[in-house]
Amino acid sequence: MIEVIKDKKEWNELLAKVKEMDFYHTYDYHHLSKTKKESPILLKYTTGNTILVLPLLLRAIENSIYKDATSVYGYSGLLVLKLDPQFNKADFHKELNAYFNENKIISVFSRLHPYIHHQEDLHSGLGTIIELGKVVYIDLTDPQDVQRAKYNRRLKTYVNKARKLCSVFEGNKEEHLNIFIRLYEENMRRVNADDHYFFDTDYYHQLLSSKEFETKLMLCQHKKTKEIIAGALFMKMGNIVQYHLSGLSNEYFQLNPIKLLIDEMRVNATNEGYKYFNLGGGLGSEEDSLFKFKRGFSKEHKTFKIWKYIVDEKAYKALTKNHFKSDLDNEDFNVGYFPAYRAPLKAQKI
Incomplete structure (x- = not known):
């Protein structure tokens, strides 16, 4: 089950049960980092004894019915409160994907935390994980x-x-x-x-x-x-x-x-x-x-690694084509920026 947490008290109570975390995950840091067009949310996934949380900044995409999600500047990614030995990652990804689709969230981006060991494994298999450099x-x-x-x-x-x-x-x-x-x-x-x-x-x-x-x-x-x-x-x-x-x-x-x-x-x-x-x-x-x-x-x-996930490839491509005002059918949309439809017209690396 996926729940959306926006309340400060609930957010803090969940994070208080996390062993490995950083200030980048906190309610306060999300709210002081967000722009006027971003809404901080904490996604809580529960099944059996497993509890995972994922902080994100939710954004509406102008001139469309869609949204996307990104992370705060710094090191974020998934946090574990409890992980049952019977935990099934495929089920977790299925529910997360369903939430994104139901809420018309067409892409998700998160900077992962280099010092939290489980993150890459929990994110892998849904989207792509890319190494950017060293810290x-x-x-x-x-x-x-x-x-x-x-x-x-x-x-x-x-x-x-x-x-x-x-x-x-x-x-x-x-x-x-x-x-x-x-x-x-x-x-x-x-x-x-x-x-x-x-x-x-x-x-x-x-x-x-x-x-x-x-x-x-x-x-x-x-x-x-x-x-x-x-x-x-x-x-x-x-x-x-x-x-x-x-x-x-x-x-x-x-x-x-x-x-x-x-x-x-x-x-x-x-x-x-x-x-x-x-x-x-x-x-x-x-x-x-x-x-x-x-x-x-x-x-x-x-x-240092990042996680990129295109949830709705059709909508992603349509928005990207419209953003660049060109026919990109023969291109892979790898413009050095994610999501591509938010790239400066002179695209720069993330």
Whole structure:
């Protein structure tokens, strides 16, 4: 049986029974991440003693009777509350598919969570799973000297220098949030980031105010000038710490303060008993300069995968043809973007 959960209390009560999850699955994160055209839902599948949940963002498709579903930005995918030894995956897929068809949901997309082991198996067989790239993590179960030994030589030099010239402290939203936002946006402009990397002020306030997960605002202050020169938001939930957002002053770029902030969080998170410190990957999952920056902290990595499912191929093709205003009968609709009918006319990779 498939149930649709929208109530915050019910959503939270279900997630409280999940052993492996992250802040990306929470009610609060879905509601602060959604656009005006998206509706967060939690699909609950129950059969016998098995209970599975799948968080999604539901969207109407303009000028049609159809909808589609996507995931929040980050790592989402299926969660297990209970899994009966008699669980039949084919039955689960059949019911999920029936729900999508009954509600005219013609395609579904979800970023899977690299640290939740069962997801690929539960999703596979319905649609396709694609490997996009690597995400770097620090194994916090290693002794701290072993963690530090895995830094590359140049990174150790940068962190040592930054620690001599700067101090790190935990900020709060009343005194320091506006400073962080300024530094973050300054950094995003410096790297010519797309518009979707910029957020309204309420987004940051909700992150720091949520009771469903813990958000740490760490700031770096130059000892001599007393100026706050960098900041980062780290998200904590379960056994995982996520490196979420960061920014720094262009004037102090050469001091590498972000590296110092990550190093400080590594120490703190290890002392607090977390298992993984996820630094993420490169832009668009490429092994670019951002990926190399993170790779300097650790050679440990997980594979980042996505799940794509075309529920109604006929409607999907019709919408895609109409979107590109062309005859695509001889094409496979692989335009480097999913769903294809939402692709920018100059299609880019996911």
